[in-house]
Amino acid sequence: MVPLICVVDDDDASREAISGLVRALGHRVAEFSSADAFLAFAEIGRVEVLIADVRMPGMTGIELCELMAASGSAIRTVLVTAHPSEADRQGAARVGAAFLVKPVSPAALAACLGAP
Template identity: 45%
Template sequence: MDDDASMCDAIAELVEVLDFRSERFLSALRFLEELEPERFDCLVSDVRMPGMDGFELGRRASAIAPGLPIIFVSSFDDEVTRSQAARVGAAAFLCKPVDADALLENLNAALDRG
């Protein structure tokens, strides 16, 4: 999920190239409206978005679907941002532009795929 449509498409296409299915959401609220336990295997989300940031989205998503792995992506790679991601229980934190190998490794780890 990313509020920037082109970035959202780029990450979703990368996920698909890595042989995973993806659904695109341009707002946190829209994703939460669609979220049900067991519907999604993993959430890949930007950190900074208007309205609701990725961390609040992560907290709310975890309340609806406990155990849902979350991978945050951000242009902001600083200790405060990484610390917030860890507090939300992120499976991973990746920097934009997202490296395909790093995304694949972290998706496999989040989904318990060797």
């Protein structure tokens, strides 16, 4: 079965652009506009990779990773941001996530996701 990749980003255009890239790389995609919406996803146990925006209203991408790890449901994660900071890079490293800057490079994203 083709891996399921979830994209969590509060910015519609960014979420759609990243989802389009993921589809073009041969993966199935589910999109969410918030961390809370993702956490309510019935198929969360089937998610292969999570791509989450670092800065979102409510729960941030880093906080989402921390919550997933604390609940024993850690998912391989790629954190993305349009406003990179050293603190965000360190946060991504702390939670074991890859870190990409928007606009996301197709080659960089492909490297993070691996082959379908």
